Amino acid sequence: MPHIDDMKNMDLGSGVTIIITCADPRANPATYLGLNPGECPTIRNAGGRVTPEVFTSLELISAVMPVGMLVLIHHTDCGGLYVTDDDVRSALSERNPEHKDGIKDKTWHSYKNIGMDQSIKDDVAKLKAWKFLPKGAAVAGYVIDIKTGQLRNVVEPNF
Numbered sequence: 001m002p003h004i005d006d007m008k009n010m011d012l013g014s015g016v017t018i019i020i021t022c023a024d025p026r027a028n029p030a031t032y033l034g035l036n037p038g039e040c041p042t043i044r045n046a047g048g049r050v051t052p053e054v055f056t057s058l059e060l061i062s063a064v065m066p067v068g069m070l071v072l073i074h075h076t077d078c079g080g081l082y083v084t085d086d087d088v089r090s091a092l093s094e095r096n097p098e099h100k101d102g103i104k105d106k107t108w109h110s111y112k113n114i115g116m117d118q119s120i121k122d123d124v125a126k127l128k129a130w131k132f133l134p135k136g137a138a139v140a141g142y143v144i145d146i147k148t149g150q151l152r153n154v155v156e157p158n159f
């Protein structure tokens with residue numbers, strides 16, 4: 001496995017591909033894309049949504065290696081499709097009523113209300129609007145079907 005100093009000097013072509021995807025263990029891109037260790041930096045959170053924390057990670061990664069492409073991948077049967085933010089708020093408030101006020105305005109970026117394709121379109125739009133998007137970096141959005149392993153393109157890469 002290359003050291004980070006080696007990666008800075010590696011010929012990465014137009015740069016690394018960064019994957020933004022869900023934390024769901026059924027949807028591990030290293031498995032369904034057959035990635036080699038160290039091949040694609042991967043940012044994962046519940047739902048694979050583009051949150052402020054995703055930009056924090058992208059900023060750090062892009063400061064240490066050239067970035068050629070951002071690939072957003074959501075997946076079928078995602079938990080984010082089955083709950084609304086109000087559902088999450090209710091569950092947490094019921095469990096810990098003493099912290100109810102602290103989460104009254106919080107969002108978990110669930111996407112039951114907008115659906116799979118719209119969540120991908122919205123998140124790709126956020127990535128394309130990132131103020132530090134490296135010049136020439138493409139952005140694309142896909143859905144992985146966890147039953148068939150097939151990727152479906154929702155937003156074409158903008159090379």
Ligand SMILES: [Zn+2]
Binds near residue numbers: 022024048075077078
């Ligand atoms: Zn998921």
